[in-house]
Amino acid sequence: MNLMQDMSRKDVHAPDQDWWRGAVIYQIYPRSFQDSNGDGIGDLSGIIHRLDHVASLGVDAIWISPFFRSPMLDFGYDVSDYRDVDPMFGSLGDFDALIARAHELGIKVLIDLVLSHSSDQHAWFQESRQSRENARADWYVWADAKPDGTPPNNWLSIFGGSAWEWDGERMQYYLHNFLTSQPDLNLHNPDVQDALLDVARFWLERGVDGFRLDTINFYFHDKELRDNPALDPDQRNATIAPEVNPYNWQDHLYDKNQPENLAFLKRFRAVLDEFSAVAVGEVGDAQRGQEIQAAYTSGNDKVQMCYSFDFLSGVSPTADRVGGVLSEFEAGVGDGWACWAFSNHDVIRHATRWQLSDAAYRTYAALLLSLRGSVCLYQGEELGLSEAYVAYEDLQDPYGIRFWPKFKGRDGCRTPMPWVADNRNAGFSDGKPWLPIAMEHVARAVSVQNAQPDAMLDFYRAMIAFRGRYPALAKGDFTLIRAEEGVVIFTRSHDGQRLLCAFNLSDAGQDIALPDGNWTLCEDAPFATPDAQHIGPWQALFAHEET
Secondary structure, eight states: OOHHHHHTOOOTTOSOTTTTTTOEEEEEOGGGTOOSSSSSSOOHHHHHHHHHHHHHHTOSEEEEOOOEEOOOTTTTSSOSEEEEEOTTTOOHHHHHHHHHHHHHTTOEEEEEEOOSBOOTTSHHHHHHTTOSSSTTTTSBOEEOOOTTSOOSSOOBOTTSSBSEEEETTTTEEEEOSSOTTSOBBOTTSHHHHHHHHHHHHHHHHTTOOEEEETTGGGSOOOTTOOOOOBOOGGGOOOSSSOTTOGGGGBOOSSSSOOTHHHHHHHHHHHHHHHTTOEEEEEOOOTTTHHHHHHHHHGGGSSOSEEEOSTTTSSSOOOHHHHHHHHHHHHHHHTTOOBEEESOOTTSOOHHHHTTOOHHHHHHHHHHHTTSSSEEEEETTGGGTOOOOOOOGGGOOOHHHHHHTTTSOOSGGGOSOOOOOTTSGGGGSOSSOOSSOOOHHHHTTOHHHHHTOTTSHHHHHHHHHHHHHHOHHHHHOEEEEEEEETTEEEEEEEETTEEEEEEEEOSSSOEEOOOOSSOOEEOTTSSSOOOOTTEEOTTOEEEEEEEO
């Protein structure tokens, strides 16, 4: 093991039960990380093979997107067996080996749990659809048609069309907030809750350190099945769905975000606490994301962290925009906790989405790694990867196929990781990759950047290490000083340490006035800061004082 990897080791069994607070979590999309058997699809053995790279970043944990048995119509987010690994990814033995290796490297492991819905191939749904009287008849959301045969209400699917699908076996409609092959589970039924909590226990007993909870605010629906009201056109935004999708035209008061979820999350937290485990929830809501985020993480009795889509949208993150998001969150979060991200497997990579130069990309990375909250980084983000172009004939994502060409789907952020520039398929696979390798990514391969001391990869390692040296960045309080005219300045404070963080989000140099304090520039920050009163274009300044 080289020195970089050795320095990145952490004690995974350290007594700090608050390790998650301020943690840096690296998301792995297993289909596209590393293929070990030549079938063109990444797998668990491939992840094990590349964990040294993840460790070299200095992150605290990995989040692995779904690898459960699935017909793969939504690439694992349609689960047909919650307690087994799909053969395309390997076996339970491979998963156990992955856990062991990650823990050797000091990396915690979070796995993606999809509790709001299953695949229609799941045994639970197969039984539920057979009749209205069987033992699992009420395990999914069934409803009679209106007298004219139309769906029970006006709810829409995020993936397009009605959220209701007719089933000729039961002569009823079932709810699906996503694909028709992803029926929604009925968490109003206590037996369903118990079954899902048992799923969590199954993986916790195998050694996982926690979960990323998919669509956490979709767990419950309005029992009365009331219509969603229309949303004022002035309030529409494309935060969680593309503009072409009429899902954005409704005010989603009744198909999700129900108050019953709070009691279930307390039950879920009790299971987590049995194992000293953690969870981060995905909040998908275009109007109330931060409000829900705060509610689900408050009181230390629900999930520890949630993320919303404030910085995962296409809205340009100007200084004013960043300040607005942070001010709103700080005003409403209370004792809750955020997990911030700029990219993931569902959105256009932020290098492309925000049209960032490499200098701008580095400055935004520093901003992300300085915010109050935990952080999720998406595989390839550390390489500065842009969104890949995927031709229509190569598309795999049903979302993109449905709304092409105005929305091209999510395949562009899911193309395989480039590992070795001069190897076949950039070192990802010996076979034909499930999605094409982006040629522009090859020049940014890990092998190339490992040989370049000033590469984006080196910057990410340095910035994560910088964050680790200053506890105020991970766990400290937050005070916004300025967010205007291209400049964002705030302080972080923790245990007698106060850290000033200033960012120039513009192409022009900016004069700044430091707040009162005995400030000393942080010369170990990965930015050039010769002048405490001036920040160059796309630069950051850090200063500290001990109180």
